[in-house]
Amino acid sequence: MGGDIVLYMLALLIVMILLGVHIGVSLAVCSGLGVYIMFRGNTEAAVSLMSNTAYEAIRKDVFAVIPLFVLMGDFIWRSGAAGDLYRICDRTLRRLPGRLAIATIAGNTVFAAVTGVSIASAAAFSRIAYPEMKKMGYKQTFALGAVAGSACLGMLIPPSVLLIVWAILTEMSVGALFVAGIIPGIMLALLFSAYVIIAAIRDPSIAPPYDKPLVEATPEENRAELIGGLGILFLILTVIGGIWLGWFTPTEAAAVGVLVALLLGVIKGMGWNDVVESMYQAGRTTAPIMFLLIAAQMYSRLLALGGGVNYIQGMFMNSNLSPFMVMALMTVIWLVLGMLIDSVSIILLTVPIFSPLAVALGYDPIAFAIYGILVIEAGLLTPPFGLLVYTVRGSVPDPTATLQKIFIGSFPYFLLILVAALIVILIPQLATWLPRELM
Secondary structure (H helix, E strand, C coil), rough: HHHHHHHHHHHHHHHHHCCCCCCHHHHHHHHHHHHHCCCCHHHHHHHHHHHHHHHHHCHHHHHHHHHHHHHHHHHHHCCCCCHHCCCCCCCCCCCCCHHHHHHHHHHHHHHHHHCCCCCHHHHHHHHHHHHHHHHHHHHHHHHHHHHHHHHHHCCCCCCHHHHHHHHHCCCCCHHHHHHCHHHHHHHHHHHHHHHHHHHHHHCCCHHCCCCCCCCCCCCHHHHHHHHHHHHHHHHHHHHHHHHCCCCCCCHHHHHHHHHHHHHHHHCCCCCHHHHHHHHHHHHHHHHHHHHHHHEEEEEEEHHHCCCCCHHHHHHCCCCCCHHHHHHHHHHHHHHHHHHHHHHHHHHHHHHHHHHHHHHCCCCHHHHHHHHHHHHHHHHHCCCCCCHHHHHHHCCCCCCCCCCHHHHHHHHHHHHHHHHHHCCCCCCCCCHHHHHHCCC
């Protein structure tokens, strides 16, 4: 009976989402209604269970990681260090074909290590990199695609909000998932760079060669860029290195990272108003995520009470589908959901069911987590939702940069993300080696 109730509630959940009801509200309503039915109409017991679930969910100290890492990334962005990083990458990579696009990818790779969300990367490099590529004669779709596509790296390279949410839902180690994302993240950045180089060699008109630096920097500008670049490097070593070496828990590393980012911001000239606005922005970004996480914990409690995971797992096991076919079905579901809702919501909806199922099929939980993040990451570039595409459209200072052009330009990056996901699931050691060596 419990399994049937879970399926009914899942069907109701899908209907509510398709009708446009907010995902958090849908999760909470379906969870509460399902528990109420299971308790045979005992309102007091159902409300007590749901309220306790919400309280236990939000009181965990690991939840502090999300707003802290978002705040750290916002400090770095407002300090201007992201622009310093981009210009350093440009000068370093000046001999490569399509160097401005590669500098965008390299900058996003490093910037991803100091911010937990791809939106911050997309917004920052839309204002920094796109105008420079346009000024140098880059094809518009190619330039827009480089900005939107490479921003996806922020969801894989630690500290990533998606990795944190996945770890919370599956009760895995946040630190282990952070470390697991490093090699696949670097591999994805290399795939992006290889595509840019090959495309620029085959058709030089999309990325005209330019022998000189973007600007002839003054000694003061060189000094400012050096401070920004070294500051970001020190921040990465402090946060990620501290977790690796066991100096900090992820929560402690996030707190230390905020202090270092604030110090760098002050050195770079951030004022009090910038600091306050960063705090407000971090709150605006994380409050909806926290609400979703509370609703997701209620949803997980419904699945546990009704035996939903075992029920659905049994359905798959008895269907005679091969593990590959089950994985393919999960992938299709993730990609379809990516056209409709945001990445955090996709994880909250599917991971409580998909993760135990993947483990039962013999997949390593860490490798499956990275695979899932990559596929869900691809959904950030798919129409009609395409969160990163809309972010870039809203951030670029160019009215001719239409959504259609951004979707077209980012399509090769979408395919490369799926290629990287396939490589990870076929060679799980890419994701599991570092956690087993370092954690």
